[in-house]
Amino acid sequence: MTSLPSPSTKKLGLVIDLDTCVGCHACAVACKEWNDGGQFGPLPDEDAYGAEPLGVWFNRVHSFEVQPRRDTNGDGPLQQLARSGFADNAPAMTVHFPRSCLHCETPDCVTVCPTGASYKRAEDGIVLVDEDKCIGCKLCSWACPYGAREYSEKRGVMQKCTLCVDRIYNESFAETERQPACVMACPTRARHFGDLGDADSAVSRLVAQRDGVALMPELGYAPVNRYLPPRPRRAGCGTAAAQAAEETLDPNQLSPLLRWVDKLLSR
Amino acid sequence: MHPALSVLFFTTLSGAGYGLLGLLGAGVALGLWPLGLWQIGAPLLVGTALVSLGLLASTAHLGQPRRAWRAFSQWRSSWLSREGVAAALTYLPALTLGIHVLLQRPDAGWTLLPRLAGALLALGALVTVFCTARIYSSLRTIPAWHNAWVAPVYLLLAAYTGGLWLWLLAALGEREAALDSQRLGLPPWLLAAIVGTAMLAALIKLLYWRHIDGAAPRATVESATGLGRYGEVAAFERPHTEQNYLTREMGFVLARRHAAKLRASSLALGFAAPLACVVVALAFLPLSPALALLALLLGSLGIFVERWLFFAQARHVVNLYYGARQI
Numbered sequence: 399m400t401s402l403p404s405p406s407t408k409k410l411g412l413v414i415d416l417d418t419c420v421g422c423h424a425c426a427v428a429c430k431e432w433n434d435g436g437q438f439g440p441l442p443d444e445d446a447y448g449a450e451p452l453g454v455w456f457n458r459v460h461s462f463e464v465q466p467r468r469d470t471n472g473d474g475p476l477q478q479l480a481r482s483g484f485a486d487n488a489p490a491m492t493v494h495f496p497r498s499c500l501h502c503e504t505p506d507c508v509t510v511c512p513t514g515a516s517y518k519r520a521e522d523g524i525v526l527v528d529e530d531k532c533i534g535c536k537l538c539s540w541a542c543p544y545g546a547r548e549y550s551e552k553r554g555v556m557q558k559c560t561l562c563v564d565r566i567y568n569e570s571f572a573e574t575e576r577q578p579a580c581v582m583a584c585p586t587r588a589r590h591f592g593d594l595g596d597a598d599s600a601v602s603r604l605v606a607q608r609d610g611v612a613l614m615p616e617l618g619y620a621p622v623n624r625y626l627p628p629r630p631r632r633a634g635c636g637t638a639a640a641q642a643a644e645e646t647l648d649p650n651q652l653s654p655l656l657r658w659v660d661k662l663l664s665r
Numbered sequence: 666m667h668p669a670l671s672v673l674f675f676t677t678l679s680g681a682g683y684g685l686l687g688l689l690g691a692g693v694a695l696g697l698w699p700l701g702l703w704q705i706g707a708p709l710l711v712g713t714a715l716v717s718l719g720l721l722a723s724t725a726h727l728g729q730p731r732r733a734w735r736a737f738s739q740w741r742s743s744w745l746s747r748e749g750v751a752a753a754l755t756y757l758p759a760l761t762l763g764i765h766v767l768l769q770r771p772d773a774g775w776t777l778l779p780r781l782a783g784a785l786l787a788l789g790a791l792v793t794v795f796c797t798a799r800i801y802s803s804l805r806t807i808p809a810w811h812n813a814w815v816a817p818v819y820l821l822l823a824a825y826t827g828g829l830w831l832w833l834l835a836a837l838g839e840r841e842a843a844l845d846s847q848r849l850g851l852p853p854w855l856l857a858a859i860v861g862t863a864m865l866a867a868l869i870k871l872l873y874w875r876h877i878d879g880a881a882p883r884a885t886v887e888s889a890t891g892l893g894r895y896g897e898v899a900a901f902e903r904p905h906t907e908q909n910y911l912t913r914e915m916g917f918v919l920a921r922r923h924a925a926k927l928r929a930s931s932l933a934l935g936f937a938a939p940l941a942c943v944v945v946a947l948a949f950l951p952l953s954p955a956l957a958l959l960a961l962l963l964g965s966l967g968i969f970v971e972r973w974l975f976f977a978q979a980r981h982v983v984n985l986y987y988g989a990r991q992i
Contacts, residue, residue: 400739416892426904450907458904460986462886467896492901495890497986506805512746513735531735534728537745539914540666543806543884545983548910554728611891614884614982617805625891 400511402504403520409595410522410561411501411622412581413604417629419459419588421494426457428583429498429559437564438529442552454548456559457498457580464491493628496589498580499546499559500613500621501525506541515556523595523622524563529555543617566591594622666807667914668976671726676797677826677965677972679719679752680819684827685712686759687790693762693783696775705766707834712827713759720752744803748796755789758782794823801975808883808992809979814873821866822968828859829939829964833957836946845950850957860943867936870971874928877978882991889985900988911983920977927974935967 433456434441443453501518505525508516515531516538518524527538527547532555539547539556547558562578565571575582581589592601601624604610610624649657689708692698698705724730737753739746761782769779798819801810836850849856886900887893920927942960946953980992 401742423904452907452909454910455905458909460900460904461902462890462892463899463901464892464895465897465899491895493890493892495986497904506803509742510745510800510803512737512739512743512749513732514739515735531732532729533732533735535726535736535745536728536914537743537800539910540981541804541806543889543982545911545915545986549728549914551728551910556728613891614888616884616888617982619805627891627894630895 400508400514400516402508402518405503406520406523407595408522408593409501409503409622410524410566410592411594411601411624412498412561412578413590413592413594413601413610413624413626414496415586415588415590415608415626416493416495417588417608417626418586419494419496419584420586421459421461421492422585423459424583424585425496425580425589426455426459428579429457430455432562432565432579433560436560436562438527438557438560440553441557442550444551452551454550454557456546456548456557457496458545460495460497462493462495464493466491491628495625496580497545498623499525499561500544500619500623501559501561503620503622505619507538507547510537510541512537522593524561525558526560526563527556527558529553529557532556543614543619544621561591594624666976666979666981667917668920668973669726671722671724673969673972673976675719675723675726676819677719677969678722679716680794680797680823680968681826681830681965682712682715682717682719683755683790683794684823684825685715685830686755686827687787687794687824688827688831690758690762690783690786690788690790693775694780694787696780698775698783700769700773700775702766703838704835705762707838708831709759709763709766711830711834713756715830716752716755744796744799748793748800751789751793751796755786755793758785758789762786790823791820794820805883806982807979808880808982809877810975811883812873812876812880814869814876817869818866818873821862821869822971825859825862825866826964826968828862829957829961832856832859833954833961836953836957840954848950849946849953856943860940863936863940867932870932884982884985885991886985886989889982899990900986903987912987915981915983916987917977920974921980924974924978927970931967931970931974933967934963935971936964938963938967 430441433439441454443451445451446453501523503523505518508518508525512535513531513533515528517526517528519526534549534554534556536549536556539549547556549556565578566576568576577591581591590601590604593599594602596602604626605624608626610626612621612624649660652660685708689698689712724733727733736746736749740750762779765779765782795816798816802812802815805811832851839847839850842848886898890898892898939960942956946956980989982992985992
């Protein structure tokens with residue numbers, strides 16, 4: 399059924415920390431590896447080692463440049479942040495940004511599906527594709543604002559993140575390993591998995607603590623996943639960086655021999 | 666959006682087919698249609714053929730066409746499924762009308778059964794084209810489609826291109842007529858109605874273009890990344906060096922570069938040229954069949970360009986992750 403189930407109390411999803419993500423793509427690779435062999439695989443590539451490789455990945459890691467805003471007029475959170483000295487002399491930030499299915503509460507990708515292949519699980523809110531029913535019309539990928547669905551030319555069906563539904567309930571794994579492959583692989587623990595419908599869960603508390611955000615809320619898909627924004631830089635860090643860039647040298651810090659060399663060369 | 670040929674052929678061919686069937690059905694239902702084998706049979710056969718060709722073309726867009734029957738199941742939520750159901754149901758009154766035309770006595774007149782079949786045929790055609798338009802206009806991710814102008818354009822263009830087919834078939838049917846005035850094929854009021862539909866469609870298309878050119882952005886790279894609170898966000902590095910499905914399917918740029926020229930040519934070919942053919946036909950009535958054919962060919966080409974632009978110009982919000990600032 400592609401009509402949406404009534405909202406579940408359990409809302410499984412990911413919380414992604416943009417402060418600690420280093421953009422290593424380990425999550426994307428681990429995802430590809432697990433799901434290629436998992437229940438929803440394979441994920442075949444075309445021309446994998448050739449000039450124009452093309453294939454389905456459930457997870458893609460972008461990088462964005464953020465030019466800090468210096469506007470301090472007004473009293474909004476932005477301006478308070480700017481007044482805290484966050485942006486003083488600061489160079490642009492690079493933010494690594496993993497992008498995958500957000501398992502939205504009201505996803506159009508499910509309701510547009512003509513066959514019932516796309517569905518949202520009533521019990522935990524995971525959005526899945528039944529690849530045996532999918533006719534490959536691609537309409538669901540058009541309906542997703544987040545680019546979470548990719549069509550497999552090789553298999554003729556749409557594929558997407560399963561939140562590793564074949565891991566998280568898998569009783570042959572130790573309990574600590576019943577997590578999505580991307581979460582397990584992240585070397586900086588920038589990815590967290592849990593129930594965002596439960597206000598007391600670790601992920602929900604993290605979102606509350608760090609002021610986590612939903613992506614493109616204006617489109618009305620009510621995504622479940624949250625992104626934790628980078629922590630603001632400390633006031634004056636830009637100034638320190640600017641001073642460091644001038645390469646000042648304090649001879650008193652040097653060893654006697656080097657101080658003598660510095661004196662000799664400075665004549 | 667990538668303008669897939671299968672979808673372009675589907676929407677233009679089946680649009681014209683449903684326009685033709687809709688006009689025929691409405692004429693029969695109102696009892697205005699001449700009760701002849703050619704007058705009913707030709708538009709019925711050509712309309713059904715166009716519709717079927719379009720539906721076949723649309724299955725070429727599918728990755729698993731053999732499972733296409735599953736698309737009839739989700740009519741409660743999906744416009745694509747509703748379109749499939751409406752398209753399939755519309756064959757029933759078409760078939761009924763066809764059988765009736767073959768079996769009728771010449772002096773029978775329009776009885777209730779064919780008139781009912783005609784009304785259902787017109788309704789089915791209208792609903793199917795409306796569903797087609799709603800497939801696109803229901804997508805919140807594509808602002809150029811998600812607006813109130815899309816459905817009227819689809820409906821009017823279906824009626825207009827169906828009208829061009831109707832004129833050709835009628836002019837062919839009357840090419841041996843004794844009176845020059847009959848060689849025009851259609852009664853002047855009907856031809857005038859088709860011309861009026863064309864002008865209205867062109868006007869609404871112009872208003873559509875004005876709307877999409879001036880519409881406020883639906884989303885920005887700041888809202889797409891949630892990073893707007895820190896400052897100005899710009900894509901810095903892509904996740905992949907080659908294309909992927911998303912950039913191929915939704916990152917089509919060629920049309921926007923040549924939008925003005927393509928819009929002008931779709932207006933000239935799609936509307937101005939066929940109207941000129943009508944005017945010339947009124948002056949030189951025996952030339953009507955040839956001019957109707959020319960009007961149909963040029964008009965169809967123009968509408969094809971229009972439909973190509975409809976896809977190629979539309980921007981999907983996923984491009985915000987791939988370098989677009991706002992969409």
